[in-house]
Amino acid sequence: MLKPRSTITRELINLDGLWRFAVENPNVPEPWKGVLGGNLEAAVPSSYNDLFADQKIRDHVGWVWYQRTVRVPRGWTGERVLLRLDAATHEGKVYVDDVLVARHVGGYTPFEADITDHLSPGDEFRLTVGVNNELTSATIPPGSISVSQDGRRQQTYLHDFYNYAGLARSVWLYSKPERHISDITVVTGVIGRTGVIDYSVETSHKTPVRVRVLDAAGHEVSSAEGTQGTLTIEDVSLWRPGVAYLYNLVVELLDGEDVIDSYTEPFGVRTVEVRGTQFLINGEPFYFTGFGKHEDTAVRGKGHDNAYLVHDFQLLDWVGANSFRTSHYPYAEEVLEFADRHGIVVVDETAAVGLNLGVQGGLTGVGPKPTFSPETFNHETQAAHAQHLREVISRDKNHPSVVMWSIANEPASNEDGAREFFEPLVQLARELDPTRPLTYAAVMFATFQNDKIADLFDVLSINRYYGWYIFTGDLQSAEIYLERDLRGWVEAFGKPIMMSEYGADTMPGQHSIWDMPWSEEYQQSFLDMNHRVFDRIDGFVGEHVWNFADFQTSNGIHRVDGNRKGVFSRDRKPKASAHTLRARWTGLNGAK
Numbered sequence: 262m263l264k265p266r267s268t269i270t271r272e273l274i275n276l277d278g279l280w281r282f283a284v285e286n287p288n289v290p291e292p293w294k295g296v297l298g299g300n301l302e303a304a305v306p307s308s309y310n311d312l313f314a315d316q317k318i319r320d321h322v323g324w325v326w327y328q329r330t331v332r333v334p335r336g337w338t339g340e341r342v343l344l345r346l347d348a349a350t351h352e353g354k355v356y357v358d359d360v361l362v363a364r365h366v367g368g369y370t371p372f373e374a375d376i377t378d379h380l381s382p383g384d385e386f387r388l389t390v391g392v393n394n395e396l397t398s399a400t401i402p403p404g405s406i407s408v409s410q411d412g413r414r415q416q417t418y419l420h421d422f423y424n425y426a427g428l429a430r431s432v433w434l435y436s437k438p439e440r441h442i443s444d445i446t447v448v449t450g451v452i453g454r455t456g457v458i459d460y461s462v463e464t465s466h467k468t469p470v471r472v473r474v475l476d477a478a479g480h481e482v483s484s485a486e487g488t489q490g491t492l493t494i495e496d497v498s499l500w501r502p503g504v505a506y507l508y509n510l511v512v513e514l515l516d517g518e519d520v521i522d523s524y525t526e527p528f529g530v531r532t533v534e535v536r537g538t539q540f541l542i543n544g545e546p547f548y549f550t551g552f553g554k555h556e557d558t559a560v561r562g563k564g565h566d567n568a569y570l571v572h573d574f575q576l577l578d579w580v581g582a583n584s585f586r587t588s589h590y591p592y593a594e595e596v597l598e599f600a601d602r603h604g605i606v607v608v609d610e611t612a613a614v615g616l617n618l619g620v621q622g623g624l625t626g627v628g629p630k631p632t633f634s635p636e637t638f639n640h641e642t643q644a645a646h647a648q649h650l651r652e653v654i655s656r657d658k659n660h661p662s663v664v665m666w667s668i669a670n671e672p673a674s675n676e677d678g679a680r681e682f683f684e685p686l687v688q689l690a691r692e693l694d695p696t697r698p699l700t701y702a703a704v705m706f707a708t709f710q711n712d713k714i715a716d717l718f719d720v721l722s723i724n725r726y727y728g729w730y731i732f733t734g735d736l737q738s739a740e741i742y743l744e745r746d747l748r749g750w751v752e753a754f755g756k757p758i759m760m761s762e763y764g765a766d767t768m769p770g771q772h773s774i775w776d777m778p779w780s781e782e783y784q785q786s787f788l789d790m791n792h793r794v795f796d797r798i799d800g801f802v803g804e805h806v807w808n809f810a811d812f813q814t815s816n817g818i819h820r821v822d823g824n825r826k827g828v829f830s831r832d833r834k835p836k837a838s839a840h841t842l843r844a845r846w847t848g849l850n851g852a853k
């Protein structure tokens with residue numbers, strides 16, 4: 262699905278701002294049929310949960326309603342008119358006046374509605390969006406709903422971040438011509454100093470297509486005709502980690518000499534390959550330094566915010582990070598575009614987090630029921646996962662910053678049924694994108710001896726908390742067990758291996774001269790211990806600390822206003838460990 266853009270044939274109106282807001286009310290069964298009651302307003306984009314001083318809204322399980330009026334520009338006569346929601350977490354229903362025009366399940370991917378036939382240019386209409394935050398065994402991520410003694414519906418889930426919901430990304434009204442470009446795929450290669458670009462274009466009608474490549478200065482450097490083909494760029498400027506270079510692919514639909522639709526897709530020329538135990542970008546070994554992140558800030562929840570976007574990337578640069586993982590869901594497209602422009606490497610993760618009932622068994626890893634079974638996570642869950650994969654890869658396939666897909670975080674890959682669940686998904690991901698390596702982040706209970714799916718993937722991403730959840734405060738034992746564990750994976754699979762999570766909760770201002778968990782010094786020593794181990798292992802391709810910043814979670818006795826494993830606080834102040842990482846990573850310079 263193409264991101265809406267303004268071009269010479271397309272116009273774009275941003276609908277962000279303050280919308281009327283109401284929580285579902287059994288006395289108003291069809292709230293879209295009139296003006297929403299009450300006097301609440303919600304900011305878009307933002308999660309709604311933390312906006313209001315009302316626990317009932319924060320804890321609500323079910324539908325909430327957003328509403329505003331919109332006018333279709335008079336000049337859009339003859340054009341197709343579309344609404345596009347970058348995300349409605351986790352399910353959205355869109356009404357134009359009284360009419361349902363779109364329904365979409367999946368909280369972190371965009372969807373749109375063609376509303377041309379419901380309106381005339383110049384008309385004003387009532388736009389109402391219902392958003393549902395429920396997670397079940399048929400959603401990705403999964404969850405379950407129970408009813409408390411006093412009749413309240415309560416949402417539980419198996420992932421460690423707060424279930425923020427609402428319209429956390431932008432909403433758009435846009436126009437495109439009747440005969441239009443509907444999709445573009447760009448795959449890049451390099452031969453010597455020549456960039457080789459395989460492109461393919463999908464169109465609504467059979468119409469001649471012209472494509473042109475413009476360099477960063479706007480000069481045309483290559484062109485071709487037809488819906489698919491190969492373009493070459495002589496003396497190509499590569500997209501490199503830390504040194505981004507983007508070209509523009511201008512795609513035009515032609516009717517004789519007339520351009521009837523035009524769309525510009527930025528792209529970078531780079532290659533990604535796993536060879537032996539190396540992860541290669543442009544044929545050169547790449548060592549990941551960085552973090553698992555979250556979309557999470559105070560008040561906004563998961564609401565996209567450009568100020569935080571800029572600042573977070575500044576901090577990544579300051580600390581010497583060259584990459585991050587979009588743990589545990591695909592982030593707003595603005596984030597990937599920014600990474601494309603600034604040369605930050607991204608491991609793009611799906612929202613498949615919590616496919617693991619073993620976590621309910623604490624450190625035993627044995628849950629109350631098997632994770633994969635007809636009663637627990639089943640064909641319906643798998644179908645939702647497959648649909649989510651299709652949407653993520655279709656949205657993100659042209660971003661040069663994205664070098665690998667992580668198709669799940671901490672699934673029960675050690676349990677029976679894991680292979681049957683994941684093998685078809687791996688196959689699907691490879692069909693959708695044969696060019697990028699695949700990984701998943703392996704949970705503590707999945708060891709090199711009992712994991713059932715690692716051989717299906719290209720890169721081993723390992724989440725481990727030696728020195729935190731086990732051997733708490735005993736870094737000497739932690740070091741021995743961590744090394745043994747990682748070496749086991751290396752020897753069993755012979756694939757590149759990276760640490761996709763390691764971290765220790767830390768309260769800023771807590772200090773100790775001892776190995777004292779929660780102190781700033783302990784977080785530093787914990788990281789140092791991990792790094793000593795990584796540096797002793799051949800075939801190690803990277804380290805992503807958990808987490809970039811503190812983030813909100815559901816309530817728990819081991820959470821203090823959320824998860825405190827951030828190297829930065831939630832408001833992005835460095836803990837002492839930020840300086841430890843900075844010293845190491847600016848030294849490594851990504852050139853390990």
Ligand code: GCB
Nearest residue numbers: 421670671724762807824826
């Ligand atoms: C994990 C999860 C992550 C949690 C983290 C923790 O293994 O992947 O989502 O936040 O552990 O801090 O417990």
